[in-house]
Amino acid sequence: MSTNTLSLENRTASGKHVAKLRTEGFVPSVVYGGHIDPISTQSPIVETTKVVRSAGKHSPIDITIDGKKKLAIIKSIDIDPVKHHIRHIAFHTIKQNEVVTTQVPITLVGAGESEAEKAGLVVLQAIEHIEIKAKPGNLPEALELSIIDLKTDEDKLTLADITLPEGVEFAELEQDTTLVVANVYEPGALQAANDAAGGDAEDASDVSADNGSDTPQDTQAEEKKPGGKSQDEPKQSNVDANK
Numbered sequence: 001m002s003t004n005t006l007s008l009e010n011r012t013a014s015g016k017h018v019a020k021l022r023t024e025g026f027v028p029s030v031v032y033g034g035h036i037d038p039i040s041t042q043s044p045i046v047e048t049t050k051v052v053r054s055a056g057k058h059s060p061i062d063i064t065i066d067g068k069k070k071l072a073i074i075k076s077i078d079i080d081p082v083k084h085h086i087r088h089i090a091f092h093t094i095k096q097n098e099v100v101t102t103q104v105p106i107t108l109v110g111a112g113e114s115e116a117e118k119a120g121l122v123v124l125q126a127i128e129h130i131e132i133k134a135k136p137g138n139l140p141e142a143l144e145l146s147i148i149d150l151k152t153d154e155d156k157l158t159l160a161d162i163t164l165p166e167g168v169e170f171a172e173l174e175q176d177t178t179l180v181v182a183n184v185y186e187p188g189a190l191q192a193a194n195d196a197a198g199g200d201a202e203d204a205s206d207v208s209a210d211n212g213s214d215t216p217q218d219t220q221a222e223e224k225k226p227g228g229k230s231q232d233e234p235k236q237s238n239v240d241a242n243k
Helices: 017-023 045-055 187-196 204-210
Strands: 005-010 026-032 039-044 061-065 068-079 086-094 100-109 122-125 129-134 143-146 156-158 180-185
Touching: 005 045, 017 026, 026 045, 026 068, 039 045, 045 068, 045 086, 061 086, 100 122, 100 180, 122 187, 180 187
Parallel strands: 005 061, 026 086, 100 143
Antiparallel strands: 005 039, 026 039, 061 068, 068 086, 100 129, 122 180, 156 180
């Protein structure tokens, strides 16, 4: 079962009145799913922020509305671009025995321990997230991939090198498992690539800082395909979460 819990209250404020709700320390939200109309809700900003940081968009949350418990997953989050406060959340209820399709981060483990890094080479992560399918109780917080066996700049790691937990599979049954997750580079070659790209290519420190992050994005961003590109909201198998 989920270790993330959040109590929601029914919300009557709407339109211009929602701004006042935020100043009073509450996050407006809406709950979708099932055969009922969307429910307007709200919750304290402190508790809500903690749950969002813990669950992200890939872990189930036990929500309570009027004493009724439901299992849900975050569908989308609206973040203030200046203050970085949560402005709105959309939850989607799911069932414990229902297979959920969602996006989880890929975490590289063993940093600094590979022969490649000890030889002065640089390991860069190419894919940071991937879509998977699993029942809520089997959803992992992240997929781990060890880089310890990397030795030369000809080595790489692909999706095929990831060991999926029991009950978990890639969202696309025909997922190309040859997609490269991590590459090894000579520092000089990496710098040359940066120079050729006019400084647009990421260096090792940038990638290291981004790895494992699961920062919520604005709900207005367009959904993107899996395979290393971020996606704003999780999809539900057997549940139309995108309506």
